[in-house]
Amino acid sequence: MLAFLSFVGFTLFVAGFAYYKTRNAHLTDSAEGYFLGGRSLTGVYIGGSMLLMNLSTEHLVGLNGLSFRTGFIVMAWEVMAAMTIVLFAMFFLPRYLKLGISTIPEYLERRFDKQTLTITSILFLSMYVISLLPIVLYTGAIALESLFQVSHVFNVDKDTAMWIMVWGVGGMGALYAVFGGIKAIAVADTINGVGLITGGLMVTLFALAYVGDGNVWSGLLEVYESNPDKFNSIGDKDSLVPFSTLFTGLIISNMFFWCTNQSIVQKALGAKNLAEGQKGVLLCAFFKLMIPSIIILPGIIAFHVFQGQIDNPDHAYPNLVQLVLPEVLVGFFAAVVVGAVFSTFSGGLNSSVTLFTVNIFKKSLKPDATEAQTVKVGKFLGLGLALVSMIVAPLVANAPDGLFYLIQQLQGIFNSPILSVVLVGLLTKRVPAIAAKLGLVFGMSAYILFNFVIKIDIHFFHLVGMLFVINVVFMLVVGYFYPQEAYQEVYTEQVNIEPWSMSLPVSVLITLGSVSMYIYLAHNVPGWLMTGYYVLAASALGYVFWSIGRELMKSPRLAARAQAD
Template sequence: MLALVTFVGFTGFVAAVSYWKTKDDKMDSSDAYFLGGRSLTAWVIAGSLMLTNLSTEHLVGLNADAFNHTIAVMAWETTAALAMVVTALYFLPRYLKSGLTTIPEYLANRFDEQTRVIASLLFLFSYVIAILPVVLLFGAAGLESLFNVSETFGISQNEATWIMVWGVGTLGSLYAIFGGLKAVAISDTVNGVGFLIAGLLVPALALIMVGDGDMLAGLTEVYREERPKFDITGDEPGSFLPFGVLFTGMIVNQIFFWCTNQSIIQRALGAKNLAEGQKGVLIAACFKLVGPFVIVLPGVIAYHMFKDTLGPEDYLMAYPMLVKAVLPDALVGFFAAVMVGAVLSTFNSVLNSSATLFSQGIYKLFVKPDAGGQALVRSGRYCSIALALAAMAFAPLIDTSGSLFNYLQKINATFFGPMLAVILLGMTTRYVSAFAAKMGMIIGPIVFYLLVFACGDSVQAFVQSLLGTNEEIHFLHFLALVFVVTTGLMLLVSKIRPAKQAYEQVYTKDVDITPWPHAVKAGAAISIVTILFYVLLAQ
């Protein structure tokens, strides 16, 4: 009963704060609905960035990988901090200077409207096929493993999955459909505080248990007895994240995801000015450096506590077992509310971004070119409803026999490399043509699909024989290869069919782009701390 009270209490508190902060806002313009009226401050941006990214796939999935392998998987978090520094110092000033609402809008300015449409469709496709349904399914699976929802209510696991998918999906949709970006960002921020508190409580309580009341003694024991697990460069066979990918596809993945991905960068595009945007992104980068203590360290602690009872094949149960072992009954409801909040934060954020892409890049161009603010908002809401229903219907049908995390990352990687090549060449060159950009966005994903999916086994066999190895070549290496191939293709095509005139960026003056005076220093400090992780933990 206490668990139910704390669950409803925290969930209701998040909803109440979101309503209170947005009740007087008028959602009658595209800026108000899609960008929060360009009024977001640093802490709201930081909280929304963190919760848009983090969810149960990180808590359960990456902790599970740390249980089976080493803390090398923390690279998903630490290298993200470096990419976010690049966002704050290089990409965001250019985005805000153009007064953008979406990344495809930049491509329209730089190349042409056809390039914008292709980019919008690629973003929407990846969101609909991968992120939206998988986030819901991950959330349902995580809640089931953590709290035995089916057993508690006396129903089958399949029935519990349907109930949780539709429950979380409906709740997340309400924020995105009726509140717009500002409601999403505020709910993310409040949930983010809860996520950080709950996430840090688990390893702290576990170490206290290991150390018989002394957290430092517990950490010392875990480090001493599981020393190989703390090798941040650990590259054992079969690792989910080999160290070598940090210098190939991980760079491409992180720069795309944190610098150019619509569902992420839209929070920064809603900043009241560049200084607030830069502070928000850099604060979120600091949170990413805390991330390993929440989504990696518990996996190592779980290995120390359960290695004799939990086999490698049951690694996904590592984090749920740890939570059940250390969490007091009074905190179970709060922890469940935080988990639900993390899932719906990712879901409603991606849903809001999808609506933005549709209304700005599809509806306004093809359906109603003269659409005003209210018509665009209305089309965005209709799009959100349709996508939410489709995601909730499709999520329980996804095959869960394989790795959902790998499925999500591979689907996204199909578009990451080519899209990043197009955006980077658009920013760093003046004569790469619109025709070359369209070629890159169409051919690049096809090449990745052939290398990793359609002809994956044959390609693996050929590359393994070429390199003289029996180990599987990680898909992030192919991501880097496709990025290079797409870049080369675009440069070659632009030589044959160059742009008719050089691109010049126009300052729209929609946002004050005076930079935060301490942005460079803060970015340098974050970069140094990230590098120190690898220097101090390398074995």
């Protein structure tokens, strides 16, 4: 009963606060208000929304399942993410806001042509329906079954319980996304983000205390000393995610997700100005460095507690939560898990709707549609996609290498071709539209052929990296022999693009934190490398402290005091 009351209480609080913050009608009546929050989002909401759009049950369940199997080597997704988020804040976001775009395909239409926009929009829509929305619902159902034993409550078998939870959570998430718009999503995401980090840290601390008989530090030492191979950031050549993939497809996958993926980028496109956008994006990057303690370490603790004796690694984290968390906190954590599912599911739906209405409906099907008609079509499409996702969700069970790994494999279909086209568009002026269209079609087709049909003996991340390079080289060659008229970027002046004064030093600090995590968790690091690292770290910290001092001296109070002296 305590679990149920805490679940209901936190869920109602989030819903009520989101309604209070978004009760202005214009945020859901106009297309810009519905899709971009009226370009009024501040840094805290952007950072929280981006984090929770990414961090959901496919991470809590799926990535902890991978760490249960392989250890800290899977932190590559999270640590590399922090560095690519920095890249988004410093390079991509200023250009996106300068152009005043609503979607990434909209930029590709300006840079190339309308057909490029249509192809990219279809690819994004396919990615959300195939590799995101159903898996998010299914992993959420796994977590809730473990926390609340839904099959026992309703006296049904576990498969039936999965269907009940998928449709219950999916239905509420769809209503949330379809009738709330992106600002409602962003506000609720921020609260749920705080709850998810708090709840996730509590699970880790309670689990370590369980292992250490009440002492968290003793528990951590016992887990580490009993499983030293699990605490290796490098892994070995047989790792599920070999270290070498960091420099090929994994960095491509991360750049795609954080710099060009519509569901993530859309949060920052709603920023009131560039400074607020950079603050929010870098806040998200900072929290990504904390995330391994929530979505990787518990999987290793579960391996220690259950002695590796769990049939399906994707059940490791839910079983650990049920074992160590007090009843009064189980309901709160379940509410946070549901909020995480809502966030990713509703964010994916909102992005899908934005892609279709802005790039296909308004551009090709009904160019003269009114704002109200556009929003109405978007709402109907959102409900339709939600239904498809809820039907497909239970069919993704029993992925051989885990659900998170399945997501990454499926997204390989889309990430290399889309990222290559966006990057070439941003970095060149004369590559023609035909090169972009051929690159998109070739990249997608080649990945499906080599990874799923022929199944060549190469890690799929290496394949993603190879196809990315081939795509870029091909487009540059076409641009060299058949150049188009030089493309000129136009500043739309929709928002102020003056950068945040502390964006560079904060970016340096986050990058240093990412490298430090790899250095300190790596086994057998050569002495010369450690010496070079210490020199680099000292230089970076010196620059950061100098920048902080410079900013403090600019404050009105200090300036007035200096003038008085």
